[in-house]
Amino acid sequence: MTLPPKPPSRPAKVSLWRYAKLFRTDILSAQPARLYRAWMAEFKTPFFRSYLINQPELIKTVLKDRPDDFPKSQRVSEGLRPLLGTGVFLSNGEAWKRQRRIIDPAFEGGRLREVFPAMWEAAEAAVARLDTRAGEMVEIEAVTSHVAADVICRTLFSIPIEHQIARAVFDEFRIFQRSQPLLNLAAFIPLPRWMPRFFRKGTKASAEKIRALITELTHQRMQEIEAGSAPDDLATKIMTKVDPVTGARFDEAEMVDQVAIFFLAGHETSASALAWALYLLATHPEWQDQLAEEAQALKTCDFSVMSKLRLSRDVFREALRLYPPVPMMVREATCPEQFRDREVGKGSQIVLSPWHLHRHERLWENPDGFDPARWQGENGRKCGRDAYIPFSAGARVCTGAGFAMVEGPLILSRILRDFRVVADPGRVPVPVAHLTVRSDKGIWLRLERR
Numbered sequence: 268m269t270l271p272p273k274p275p276s277r278p279a280k281v282s283l284w285r286y287a288k289l290f291r292t293d294i295l296s297a298q299p300a301r302l303y304r305a306w307m308a309e310f311k312t313p314f315f316r317s318y319l320i321n322q323p324e325l326i327k328t329v330l331k332d333r334p335d336d337f338p339k340s341q342r343v344s345e346g347l348r349p350l351l352g353t354g355v356f357l358s359n360g361e362a363w364k365r366q367r368r369i370i371d372p373a374f375e376g377g378r379l380r381e382v383f384p385a386m387w388e389a390a391e392a393a394v395a396r397l398d399t400r401a402g403e404m405v406e407i408e409a410v411t412s413h414v415a416a417d418v419i420c421r422t423l424f425s426i427p428i429e430h431q432i433a434r435a436v437f438d439e440f441r442i443f444q445r446s447q448p449l450l451n452l453a454a455f456i457p458l459p460r461w462m463p464r465f466f467r468k469g470t471k472a473s474a475e476k477i478r479a480l481i482t483e484l485t486h487q488r489m490q491e492i493e494a495g496s497a498p499d500d501l502a503t504k505i506m507t508k509v510d511p512v513t514g515a516r517f518d519e520a521e522m523v524d525q526v527a528i529f530f531l532a533g534h535e536t537s538a539s540a541l542a543w544a545l546y547l548l549a550t551h552p553e554w555q556d557q558l559a560e561e562a563q564a565l566k567t568c569d570f571s572v573m574s575k576l577r578l579s580r581d582v583f584r585e586a587l588r589l590y591p592p593v594p595m596m597v598r599e600a601t602c603p604e605q606f607r608d609r610e611v612g613k614g615s616q617i618v619l620s621p622w623h624l625h626r627h628e629r630l631w632e633n634p635d636g637f638d639p640a641r642w643q644g645e646n647g648r649k650c651g652r653d654a655y656i657p658f659s660a661g662a663r664v665c666t667g668a669g670f671a672m673v674e675g676p677l678i679l680s681r682i683l684r685d686f687r688v689v690a691d692p693g694r695v696p697v698p699v700a701h702l703t704v705r706s707d708k709g710i711w712l713r714l715e716r717r
Contacts, residue, residue, distance in 0.1 A: 270635045271547060271589055273626075274698050276300035294700040295594060295622060302623045303634070307607050317616040318606065321624050323653040325606055329598055329617055331661035335360075337598035339663075340616055347531075347702075349474040350443060354524030355666075356532065365510055367666070369517060370525065373504040374666045379673050380570045382501065385421035386674050387568040389414055390681040392427065397686060401716045404691060406709040411541035411678075412441065412534070418674055419533045423526065424484055425498040436480045440530060443473040443702075481526045485519055502526070531702065533667055536592035537674055539703040540657075544586035544679055546710045547637050549690040554639060555683060558582055559717065562684035565677075579676035581639040587657040589637065591621035592703040596659060621656050622704075630654045689713040 274296040302308055306322040320326060329337045338359035351357055355366040393414035397405070416437040417428035426433050485506075491497035492506060505525065509516055517525065548555040557578055564575040596619045604611040611617075626634040631654070632646045641647035658665035665671075682688075689712060696706030 269550065271550070271637050272695055272697055273635060295698060295704070298623070302620070303626055304628050306629075307609065309609070315614060315616060316612060317618055318609075318611055319618040319620055319623070320606065321620070321627055321630075322607065323630075326619055326624070326656070326660070327653075329619065330656070330659065330663070334662045336601050337617055338601065340597040340599045349471050350477060351527050351531065352478075352520075352524035354521075354528040356528045363663075365513060366521075366525070368510050368512060369508045370505055370666055372508060373501050374670055378504075379669055382422045382670070383570045383573075383673065384568055385425075385500075386418055386677055389417040389421055389427075390678045392417060393678065394681055394685055397682065397714055398716075401686070401714050404711050404713050407545050407688070407712045408538065408542040408705060408710050411545070412538040413437070414678055415538040415541065415674075416440070416530070416534045418537070418678075419530055422670075423501045423529055423533075424488065425500045432480050432484055436477055436484075436530065437534075439473055439477045439480070440534065443477060477530075478523060478527060481530070482519070482523050485522050485526060489519060489522075501529075529667075532665065533670070535703045537671055539590065539592040539705060540583065540586050540671075540675055541678060542706070542710050543590040543698075543704075544583055544675070545682070545688050545712060546690065546696060547586055547589070548582065548683065549688040549712050551637055554578075554582065554637075555687065558680065559683045559687070562680035565681055565684055573673055573677065576676045576680050578639065579680045580672065581642045583672070583675040583679060584642055584651075585637060585639045588625045588655060589635075590698060590704045591625055591657045593657075593659075594622035594700050594704050595620045619656070624654050624656065627654060685717055687715040687717055689715060 274293065276299055277297055279299050279301070302319060302321070306320070307325065308319045310317040310319070320329070339357065341359075347357060353362065355363060355370060358366060393410070396413070397410065413428065416433070420426050420428050420430065420433040420437075424433070428434055428437060485502075488497060488502050488506060492503060497503045502522075506517060506522055548558065561576060561578050564572055566572075598617040598619065600611055600613055600615045600617060603613050604615075625631070628634055631650055632641065632644075642651065658668035658671070691711045691713065694708070694711045696708065696710045698704050699707045
């Protein structure tokens with residue numbers, strides 16, 4: 268049985284300089300193989316201590332039981348701040364709680380039914396574009412990025428990706444995604460706030476262009492809200508929502524930060540998971556055929572059809588397990604701790620790695636294998652509760668997790684209802700971490716009409 272591609276691990280011991288260089292190139296291959304077996308590992312630098320934790324009980328402590336004691340690390344956020352500002356993805360404490368009070372209601376369970384038609388339209392548009400490329404070898408990450416961005420544009424601002432500004436935002440995001448490493452130099456060296464941050468060429472300029480375009484969309488929507496002509500979409504819901512505690516709404520600058528995050532979280536992560544799901548099915552045709560048969564249920568735009576896409580959901584979950592879009596999350600200890608009889612000092616960085624947790628050899632059966640059926644078995648159900656965090660967990664679980672679990676299976680099924688995807692054995696994709704887990708040289712699949 269051929270296992271899905273996995274990046275090589277680095278040698279057990281390397282210098283700090285070599286490690287930092289590997290980290291900026293690709294966070295996944297910079298790690299030693301022992302992390303797939305360890306419950307906890309310590310990493311020392313001259314400036315701080317970092318502890319990666321894989322033990323489910325410790326992860327529960329950090330994410331669910333005491334989230335306020337382990338806020339998001341400001342070190343790691345340095346690289347994303349030019350694009351995301353002080354939005355909900357990077358904020359902590361009372362600022363974060365206020366932002367979530369305004370944002371969360373727009374993504375509550377009942378709202379998914381309201382945005383489903385926009386998702387359906389984006390999926391139909393994607394299939395129409397693919398229909399012109401039947402028989403060709405296609406770089407599928409570009410396809411999934413396009414449709415995921417279309418979903419965000421339609422659900423957030425009621426405009427298709429073909430809209431001039433929406434398309435410009437999408438094109439600039441692709442530049443930013445490839446130019447920005449997951450971690451900035453400040454993740455390793457504590458730089459004072461006044462010192463310039465060192466970004467790759469074009470990264471800051473790209474972020475400024477994206478924010479200028481988003482500002483234009485946000486300003487237009489605020490004018491429409493004032494005129495009473497705004498559509499009742501996610502942007503309107505969020506911009507008109509009053510914080511029940513403070514009585515305030517987001518101002519324009521705050522909303523730009525949030526929209527930038529929605530594009531990043533909703534477009535980048537979904538695109539990554541969809542591309543890997545299609546590749547996994549291309550290399551496992553027996554599963555692809557079953558999913559294509561199930562997808563025949565997609566006939567009309569009816570939210571109830573999602574209950575029939577059980578296999579598609581399990582395939583998407585399995586893709587999120589093997590290739591979690593956000594491979595690592597970092598928290599900071601605000602007080603001294605003791606984890607597994609080890610002293611963890613105040614200010615230590617606590618690394619939670621979905622990448623390693625989801626493939627942990629002491630937790631999962633067949634950890635590196637593609638097996639959508641695992642989710643119906645005892646091991647899969649247990650690990651799904653204790654060792655599966657593609658959307659984080661606890662108070663800071665991704666607001667759009669439910670949104671993604673409708674969007675992903677729907678688009679996956681809609682594509683495979685009409686097309687068979689076939690992998691190119693000469694171009695096996697190697698996962699690397701940019702802003703999300705992507706392929707080093709793209710994912711190439713041939714499209715064949717069914």
